[in-house]
Amino acid sequence: MKLKPLLSILLIYLVTATYAQDFEKVNITTTKLTAHIYMLQGAGGNIGVSIGEDGIFIIDDQFAPLSKKILAAIKKLSNKPFKFLVNTHYHGDHTGGNENMTKAGATIIAHDNVKKRLSKPQRNGTLKPKDALPVITFNDKLNITINGESILVFHVANAHTDGDVMLYFTKSNVLHTGDTYFSKRYPYIDVYSGGSVHGFIEATKRALLFIDDDTKIIPGHGELSNKEEYKSYLNMLETLRNNIQTAIDMGKTEAEIKADVSLTKIYDDLGYSIGLNSAEIRVNFYRSLVKK
Ligand SMILES: [Zn+2]
Numbered sequence: 537m538k539l540k541p542l543l544s545i546l547l548i549y550l551v552t553a554t555y556a557q558d559f560e561k562v563n564i565t566t567t568k569l570t571a572h573i574y575m576l577q578g579a580g581g582n583i584g585v586s587i588g589e590d591g592i593f594i595i596d597d598q599f600a601p602l603s604k605k606i607l608a609a610i611k612k613l614s615n616k617p618f619k620f621l622v623n624t625h626y627h628g629d630h631t632g633g634n635e636n637m638t639k640a641g642a643t644i645i646a647h648d649n650v651k652k653r654l655s656k657p658q659r660n661g662t663l664k665p666k667d668a669l670p671v672i673t674f675n676d677k678l679n680i681t682i683n684g685e686s687i688l689v690f691h692v693a694n695a696h697t698d699g700d701v702m703l704y705f706t707k708s709n710v711l712h713t714g715d716t717y718f719s720k721r722y723p724y725i726d727v728y729s730g731g732s733v734h735g736f737i738e739a740t741k742r743a744l745l746f747i748d749d750d751t752k753i754i755p756g757h758g759e760l761s762n763k764e765e766y767k768s769y770l771n772m773l774e775t776l777r778n779n780i781q782t783a784i785d786m787g788k789t790e791a792e793i794k795a796d797v798s799l800t801k802i803y804d805d806l807g808y809s810i811g812l813n814s815a816e817i818r819v820n821f822y823r824s825l826v827k828k
Pocket residue numbers: 625627696715
């Protein structure tokens with residue numbers, strides 16, 4: 537099987553960012569966004585939480601070893617029963633705690649492709665237990681009414697993966713983007729799991745239709761964000777797409793594009809290369825854009 541260097545880089549990044557720092561030492565921080573919506577951060581994807589009279593609703597759950605701490609942080613906010621958990625996509629830094637959350641009472645909801653991917657034999661050949669899998673899946677969009685508002689959960693096709701959803705809290709005016717947005721850093725497009733530059737850009741444009749200047753945006757990774765930053769991010773995606781597509785049209789090879797700093801320079805200078813570095817993002821875009 538062909539090696540997948542970018543994926544390995546991502547995994548090394550995730551592993552060094554999590555296992556190596558020792559889950560014992562990870563603190564879960566809670567940020568209050570509105571009267572009943574919170575963002576939890578620890579290691580892995582940002583978690584969204586809605587609490588209220590109906591119970592607890594959460595978005596993503598980081599890694600299994602952090603579940604106890606995550607549940608303790610939620611308990612501080614509310615003693616109500618756990619209702620639903622939505623997985624924004626299948627990656628392990630967003631779904632690692634699924635089994636524990638089911639045991640805590642949550643019903644897991646996700647896109648059809650998340651369930652498909654989580655149901656496949658894992659890297660070590662084992663199958664995930666039933667409790668780690670979504671119970672309710674959907675293909676396009678769904679509405680969840682909980683804690684006094686309707687939450688629009690919508691699929692964005694072939695963006696970060698082939699199973700991404702974004703969530704918009706219609707009254708609270710909060711958007712959770714999953715990994716279709718990393719605030720102030722380059723994205724990662726998982727082309728080996730159905731992600732694409734084109735879908736990523738379309739996803740960002742679609743979310744922009746819902747939000748306004750007051751929207752609070754919970755990104756997949758990075759700090760709480762807003763519409764202005766989100767628009768700059770779209771600009772960055774389109775600029776990189778145009779630059780790299782032009783280079784491809786000129787007949788440039790992957791190695792040449794990887795070496796050509798000018799293609800990403802303005803955003804490198806703005807400090808975007810925190811997750812994927814500048815060479816990696818050029819290769820990531822190249823591989824998506826040449827993929828048929
Ligand atoms: Zn991801």
